[in-house]
Amino acid sequence: MSLTAFGKPSRLSPARRSHAVPRLRRWPRHLWMPGLALLVSLAALLPLGFIGWVAVRTGWATASALVFRPRVGELLLNTAMLMALTVPACAVLALALAWLTERSDLPGARVWAWLAVAPLAVPAFVHGYAWVTLIPSLHGLFAGVLVSVLAYSAFLYLPIVAALRRCDPALEDVAASLGLSPWRVFRRVVLPQLRLALCGGSLLIGLHLLAEYGLFAMIRFDTFTTAIMDQFQSAYNGPAASMLGAVLALCCLGLLGLEAGARGGERYARLGGGAARPPRRHRLGRARLACLLLPATVSLLALGVPLVTLARWLAAGGAGVWRLPEIGMALGQTGLLAATGAVVATLAAIPMAWLSVRAPGRLQRALEGCNYVVGSLPGVVVALALVAATVQVRALYQTVATIVLAYVLMFLPRAMLSLRASIAQAPAELEQAATSLGRSPARALWTVTIRLAAPGAAAGMALVALGITNELTATQMLAPSGTQTLATTFWAYTGEIDYASAAPYALLMVLFSLPMTWLLHAQSRRATGR
């Protein structure tokens, strides 16, 4: 799972590039930085390379027999239908919620705004668990769409709110003064300004839909990821799983291409000096109560259902489900993996983040792109590739090093984005001054720029750690023997239909995710300092 698309400064505010920090033209002194960045990017290409290698080794005859069969068609249709229904539904819902909380005089708008983001604190497979508890017969496409919309629409709500807050209301006033009705103003002036947010958020949701295993396994809807896990759990690292993985990787690349095409090249920043005044909130009038129904229903379904289910299972399980030694061990192992992964991912992100700010160029952008592409691949594909790469190498196979490598590949974009934003705020001149005072380039970078970028690095680390805490598929496939994280233990219990014993683990994952969700919420509202 990745958070690559939103919060990416170049996408949300294209105008920013114009006043970039002065570039360091001379690379040679820092030649080791491009070298390191190249190394990290090559490592990131490892999974894609292995998929290709497995395809070649399998041979065309076997590969085509495994790819062109009715089951793959079924899965493609399922996945396409899921996307086609979920993404627009999320967009409409997120747009409506964002408009109500940002642009209307909805009572308690600030509370509803927080409640619209809060479902992100509940991992998708916990959403699935809650709904299956509530309605045991819930399954299939529409169930999948319902639960995914509830679990993921906040990924669109956040960037839309951020974009709405940056819109200049003067544009809307001009359009209205030229005779456009309020609805047409929204369609022709506001909506185009939300285009980047809509594209980025939709991409993020699409990638999550492709990668998610637990949610769809719970509600019995087969996608590529669940089919790959089925294959893996019967044939381990067999050619059938690898070929499905290759098709899934192609779907991801297709989605990335689609989003890049839909994004367009228009400029959305305001011209001229001064600051935009805050937009006027529309009066809902007599529709206020009716409008309240929407956020209330969504919160009830997206937050009420998981929380009530959890409370119910915890009450049913009583003290017996709090097996403290076992929970303590899962907490410890999850913490260790999350901390190690976060530190390593952030260290690995430094060279590319630094290059993208100080010495951007075509080669650098291409290498950076590699990292994003791999970060958008589902965990199951990355894990399959690493299993294939290490299965015969006893020194690496089933070690913490391998699972950490998988985490780094999957979550590197999270670390890179946060780091890049704060390196951009550290003046290059300070670094140059430090070198002129006799520090070596490496020391100058470390003691000046990285120190100034520490808040961004910390935020990136937290995002990576959160991703690792809620990661299920790659952890199951790659972790050392005896590893029990919160997510895998939760999953093992639900597999035995012991929902009560699984509840404490779900609760802990939700509690860990809450602060991060709050941070995302705060960030989306900070855009104009309000």
Place this chain on the structure above:
Amino acid sequence: MKFTVPSLAGIAALAAALLAAPVARAQPPGITVYNAQHASLTKAWASAFTRETGIPVTLRNGSDTEMGNQIVQEGAASPADVFLTENSPAMALVDRAKLFAPLPADLLAQVPANFRPSSGHWVGIAARSTVFAYNTKKLTPAQLPASLLDLADAKWKGRWAASPSGADFQAIVSALLELKGAAATEAWLAAMKANAVAYRGNGTALKAVNAGEVDGALIYHYYWFGDQAKTGENSGNTALHYFRHQDPGAFVSLSGGGVLASSTHKAQAEAFLRWITGKGGQDILRTGDSYEYAVGVGAASNPKLVPLPELQAPAIDPARLNSATVTDLMLKAGLL
């Protein structure tokens, strides 16, 4: 806010230490068990064994064919010392790849000859019976299928469930393949694709029968007994139908255990297997909440179960069960 930044060397050393420490422990102390049996059962076995002998046991949990294929792909580099399964096909798979070490005679003697393969490369550790769990409000005993093969009939369309991705169901298919041949199995699987509702896991299938989503499900017996012993919330409306009469549906599946030829702790691995098949391990089957059948010489099963000899199971050499052909046939039928 003031951030104190540790030195670059310090961070690098920390990262190296974090990575190197677990790498150095890639080979944990004691034995590593690849466990495809129910995690709770093997955990009970392992902790009692460690208490008695002081030998630590590290478990890696997975499913039968996943771990069988995993061991084959790992080959001589496998970190596993012992492999435990729920069903025999995965054991046969590893045995055909010649990756098991022959077991000592005293260990084999703890299990009757009909509960282990003639090769002597692995032993039975427990057994489970195929059953048809049905919703008592939807089916009367007279309406039950007389044979597993009857479920292919069009009148069962949409009315029965199974967990085709699971090793348990695949073991039942391997028995069908062994008893009736490839053509009959292929036809039955094609009918199943049309008739059956697929669930993930036997417990989920039982839950669906209980809720009345389907009339019945082809599962193993102990899911029902386990749920009855707990709260009965997933099985209160259901009963078990045993096919008997040497029908493929009366198949009793043998859980197996073996020691890997590549193990560097063979003596300890054999001690673990000897303990499981001996009194200590088999008593846990009788007294614990696994409800699987005990298979040791003279070992009694849980008194709540229908005794093994009354099940009239078909005679099948567990070593002949073929998981690879089953997977191929199921792929072909579009069930995987």
